[in-house]
Amino acid sequence: MARNGWSRYPRRHFYLFVGPWVAGFLFLTAAPLLYAFAVSLTNFDGSSPRWRWIGFRNYVELFGDQAAQAALVRTIGYTAMVVPLSVAGSLGLAMLLNRRLKAVGFWRTVFFLPSIVPMVATAIMWKLILNRDSGIMNAVLGVAGIRPISWLVDPVAFYALVILTLWGLGGGMVIMLAALQGVPAELEEAARVDGASRWSVFRHVTLPMISPVVYFQVITGVITTLQIVIQPLLLAETSSISTVGQVPQSTRLYMVQVYQDFFLHNRFGYGSAMLWVFFLVILAFTLLVQRSSRLWVHYEVDSDADR
Amino acid sequence: MDIGKTRPIAAARTATGRGTLRGPRRPRPGNGAAYVLLMALSVVFAGPFLWLLLAAxxxxxxxxxxxxxVLPDQVQWSNFTQALTDVNFAAYAMNSLFLSTTYAFLITLSSAAVGFGFARLRAPGKRAMFLVVLSTMMLPQVLTILPTYVMFSRLGLVNTYWPWVLWGLAASPYLVFLFRQFFAAIPRELEDAAIIDGCGWPRIFVRIFLPLSRPVLITAFLLSFTWSWGDYIAPALLLDVDHTTLSVAITSWYKDPHGNGIPTVQAAAATLYIMPVLLIFFFAQRHFVRSVVGSAVKG
Structure with missing residues (x-):
């Protein structure tokens, strides 16, 4: 390679360019995680200098912590509900828009826009809509003869959170739409000519073709949904980190529980242990989804995958 | 992770064929029902914006x-003036603006540089490092922010904007990926000529590749600006009442003397708060669509 001492690719240049990311990864991602692990072995309370090592006692306690376990189960249930709904919903919207319609751009904008609104504003909007006495949701339901529902308190708050999350599925819709338009029209037409019904064309041609994108949606959906924390925090009556204790029981997801242990009980060591256990849980779920992908994700061989 | 090796071909195709997001292909019967459905769905998706404005x-x-x-008896603009004066709206808006601009500017440049390294340069360990980049994309900030907060508070970085500078310098895996895809598609002849002229890689990057990547630079800047503008957790944890951003200020600070929230004024504040994001979106919609689509096309 380095004839005459010259090389087209001097190593140090690669490291120079990639350096910012390496430093960032080491100091802003790896270091906090390792630091959290160290803290999880102590009884640190966030401020006092009088902390000591207590080994794995936090982890042992966590295994008997019923509130944390309930929160974990709730979080998994929430994810199992929201991810399929939002993947199916975004695919459905995309299929609706993937046909000859007037003003497709307008409809697409309407559905996509909510996904870029900051969560703080989204929460404010939905609190106005779901307000028991003044919100329009109950007013509309009232016309149908349904008595006012207290959306933001137990046990309905859980569904309020689901609605709020699903409102932002437009980002997924745009991805699905792009995927659908990448399916060669000839394939679908050939199947139609051969007498396949519209459903079986979708099931046996379209869906396999877009399955890599659906897979991407599912995996990112699972990871981000498991970690949801600010949505329940902001949807609560008093939205702030210091009042995290007032988040309704039904929306007390795992990360909310972690925040409570940090900022309500000042148990930084215990909270850090919770973070690490959750880190492993998320990893396990990611691997699970990835394993399952062999059964339902269809890849075409693509030779220039490693450019 | 497997995603580094295989590539969703359907998505890859849309990423290369440009402007494909419009394309209907053949007329279909039964569009009347589709319009009714679209109309009904639009009410659900656009309704919250309207209800916010009406409340304001x-x-x-x-x-x-x-x-x-449903409609106000008489339109009350006073909510907006109250939103601007009840809390020091202008100061928090300036904080948000300053912080988001700094962050977006830095992270765009650092991600461009890192993306360039992965796309055009070679050294041992590159493949493994890129796999780590892809996997950190799967590890959102929520998990690391608490220990980061504890670390930063021990380092005395709380109530300063240094964390945003550091995050900005550290590049975002997501944007790195965006830039890598773009730079990898540029023909080699372009750099060959510069190398023959004795130009080093840093200069090739600054003089040739950066100017070429203007659309991606704009996308990355706008995207990271809106991330930071909309971020709640980091400012809520790291910044005090004087330094914090608009997102924290509007969540719970509009109160009457009895300590009860004033929804109408908060609605006005939220309307003002989302304006920059909506403006950016309407002027640069194609950038947003492209970046969102690009994210699904994992290399």
Whole structure:
């Protein structure tokens, strides 16, 4: 390679360019995680200098912590509900828009826009809509003869959170739409000519073709949904980190529980242990989804995958 | 992770064929029902914006009245003036603007540099490092922010904007990926000529590749600006009342003397708060669509 001492690719240049990311990864991602692990072995309370090592006692306690376990189960249930709904919903919207319609751009904008609104504003909007006495949701339901529902308190708050999350599925819709338009029209037409019904064309041609994108949606959906924390925090009556204790029981997801242990009980060591256990849980779920992908994700061989 | 090796071909195709997001292909019967459905769905998706604006234009008495009315009896702009004066709106807006601009500027440049390294340069360990980049994309900030907060508070970085500078310098895996895809598609001849002229890689990057990547630079800047503008957790944890951003200020600080929230004024504040994001979106919609689509096309 380095004839005459010259090389087209001097190593140090690669490291120079990639350096910012390496430093960032080491100091802003790896270091906090390792630091959290160290803290999880102590009884640190966030401020006092009088902390000591207590080994794995936090982890042992966590295994008997019923509130944390309930929160974990709730979080998994929430994810199992929201991810399929939002993947199916975004695919459905995309299929609706993937046909000859007037003003497709307008409809697409309407559905996509909510996904870029900051969560703080989204929460404010939905609190106005779901307000028991003044919100329009109950007013509309009232016309149908349904008595006012207290959306933001137990046990309905859980569904309020689901609605709020699903409102932002437009980002997924745009991805699905792009995927659908990448399916060669000839394939679908050939199947139609051969007498396949519209459903079986979708099931046996379209869906396999877009399955890599659906897979991407599912995996990112699972990871981000498991970690949801600010949505329940902001949807609560008093939205702030210091009042995290007032988040309704039904929306007390795992990360909310972690925040409570940090900022309500000042148990930084215990909270850090919770973070690490959750880190492993998320990893396990990611691997699970990835394993399952062999059964339902269809890849075409693509030779220039490693450019 | 497997995603580094295989590539969703359907998505890859849309990423290369440009402007494919419009394309209907053949007429279909039954569009009448589709329009009805679209109309109904639009109410659900656009309704919250409208309801927010309506709440911002009502008096507080009108808002709590039972039964309430949909439209305000008389349009109340006073909620907006109150939103601007009840809390120091301008100061928090400046904080948000300063912090988001700094962050977006830095992270765009650092991600461009890192993306360039992965796309055009070679050294041992590159493949493994890129796999780590892809996997950190799967590890959102929520998990690391708490220990980061504890670390930063021990380092005395709380109540300063240094964390945003550091995050900005550290590049975002997501944007790195965006830039890598773009730079990898540029023909080699372009750099060959510069190398023959004795130009080093840093200069090739700054003089040739950066100017070429203007659309991606704009996308990355706008995207990271809106991330930071909309971020709640980091400012809530790291910044005090004087330094914090608009997102924290509007969540719970609009209160009457009894300590009860004033929804109408908060609605006005939220309307003002989302304006920059909506403006950016309407002027640069194609950038947003492209970046979102690009994210699904994992290399």
């Amino acid at each position: 234009l009502k008096t507080r008495e009108e808002w709590v009245a039972v039964p309430g009315s």
